[in-house]
Amino acid sequence: MTEDAETDTALVCSAKGCTATATVALLWNNPKLHTADRRKTWLACDAHTRTLGDFLAARGFLRETAPADGT
Numbered sequence: 001m002t003e004d005a006e007t008d009t010a011l012v013c014s015a016k017g018c019t020a021t022a023t024v025a026l027l028w029n030n031p032k033l034h035t036a037d038r039r040k041t042w043l044a045c046d047a048h049t050r051t052l053g054d055f056l057a058a059r060g061f062l063r064e065t066a067p068a069d070g071t
């Protein structure tokens with residue numbers, strides 16, 4: 001199998017239709033769906049960090065932001 005090919009794939013923004021490289025990871029949790037320690041991750045490019053972050057923050061879901069490639 002060729003799963004190694006995936007490792008070269010750039011981190012891509014999670015915004016609908018956006019194929020830009022993500023720079024920020026938005027870590028969020030929906031208390032209605034997830035246990036408190038669960039984190040969902042959305043990746044965001046520079047253009048969408050604000051819109052995706054605001055979307056999550058407005059719903060009270062946003063927990064943390066981190067560099068997209070942070071390990």
Ligand SMILES: [Zn+2]
Nearest residue numbers: 013018045048
């Ligand atoms: Zn984007």
